Amino acid sequence: MIEDVIERAATEDDDAIEELSAIADTDPRRLAPHLGLLLDLEVLCPAKLYRAADADLVRRVIEQIDSGRTPDQLNDLLMILAHSAHPSAESAMRRWSTQPPAGSDELHVNALGYAHEGGWAVGADGRRRDLCGDTAYRWVMRETAPGADRPTCPWCASPLWVAADLDTTDAAIAAALAHTGWSGRLVIETCHFCACFTTLYSHVTPAGGTTWWAGNTRPGYLPDDDEPEDPPALAPVLGQALSSPYQVSAWDRGGSTLGGRPEWIQDAEHADCPGCGDPMDYVGLIGGADLDDYGEGAYYLHLHQPCGFAAVNYQQS
Ligand SMILES: [Zn+2]
Ligand SMILES: [Zn+2]
Structure with missing residues (x-):
């Protein structure tokens, strides 16, 4: 057949x-x-x-x-x-x-x-490294309360968006992040607007700390006359365990995933770590279709635990 x-x-x-x-x-x-x-x-x-x-x-x-x-x-x-x-x-x-x-x-x-x-790479030390894990969970969007005095993006002044708030005290989350070596709380905060134009990096700590990386370089093509925009009032929470790490969709509603493997819309774009230059580990994907009825594209989340860097990039067709 x-x-x-x-x-x-x-x-x-x-x-x-x-x-x-x-x-x-x-x-x-x-x-x-x-x-x-x-x-x-x-x-x-x-x-x-x-x-x-x-x-x-x-x-x-x-x-x-x-x-x-x-x-x-x-x-x-x-x-x-x-x-x-x-x-x-x-x-x-x-x-x-x-x-x-x-x-x-x-x-x-x-x-x-x-x-x-x-989903793998040969690092500067010549050793092979898998950038993704084999355990995956559906990521389901939950509404978040509009936060008072959220930090804002230094480029566009939009309030930053918490794209992920994870804690490895939850065994499922620990399994999904096992390949990254992360232990503790992981908050990945980004600018939902500027991340669509370039990879945005942040420093992260196992206490859930997150700060904009001062080395982020504003691209010349970033629009500079736009008004600040509120980020999605949504954040991903853990959904059902997936039987395969590949059950992800960057296009369809319900395709967002924690862990597993990314579906790239364009060529693979595992972000390079600003700390060491090696490609970062893949954390998960949030599809635009899960954020908005007319949403498109997908946000990709990355982490390099040894250097304490997180990154978010975005692709669309
Ligand atoms: Zn911004
Ligand atoms: Zn690194």
């Missing part, structure tokens, strides 16, 4: 691609026995279909890249390897980062940079 869907996907049938994507999000291993067929039929996108790729499939993709037969597919094939997160994919990507394969001149990042698409 999955074979039929794959045959249809090969004819660029959007419904079939959707169907396969839904399986990749709920139980990627169900696709594992069929990935060879998917590759044979050149259904390379979306690369997340290949999350459960095994050693054989990964070897085939590496051979295809090394052969130089399909330089125009290099981007898609690297995306597949990144999503597989397989150790052999990692070693090939390390090799290609110094010996670029055919087709590399068309790429915007080097081969190892693709790791971010699969």
Whole structure:
């Protein structure tokens, strides 16, 4: 039955691609026995279909890249390897980062940079790090009382928005944040308006402290004639546990999640930590559709516990 869907996907049938994507999000291993067929039929996108790729499939993709037969597919094939997160994919990507394969001149990042698409990275110390956790919860929006004297954004004067208020004394929250190493209360405060234009950083402490990072650099293209705007009167609270870390949507209502893996609207954008330069750990996603009836885009929350930095960035179509 999955074979039929794959045959249809090969004819660029959007419904079939959707169907396969839904399986990749709920139980990627169900696709594992069929990935060879998917590759044979050149259904390379979306690369997340290949999350459960095994050693054989990964070897085939590496051979295809090394052969130089399909330089125009290099981007898609690297995306597949990144999503597989397989150790052999990692070693090939390390090799290609110094010996670029055919087709590399068309790429915007080097081969190892693709790791971010699969939620992992090789740090400055040369060690591999997973940027995301495997435990995820739905994030449900609750109304918040308009706070008196909330701190305001130094750029646009809008009151800052508490995008997350978490405490690892709750075992569920501790599990969702386990990959970050955070222990204690975590408050991530940002400007809902300016975060749409650039990554905004804050210093955070395990006592729930949060302060705007003085090193945030105001982009020249930020509108400067707008009136201050109230942030969403909503904040995420813990909802149901999700059976897969991929059950997230940056587009649909009810898609906001704590933990798990992000769905990127554009290319992966794991923020770099201003303290150490390494990519930060992913905390969660708040979809615009959960904030507003006409909301779009998504806010992505990040944390680097060793340096005490949190970050929020935003993507839209
Ligand atoms: Zn602002
Ligand atoms: Zn850092």
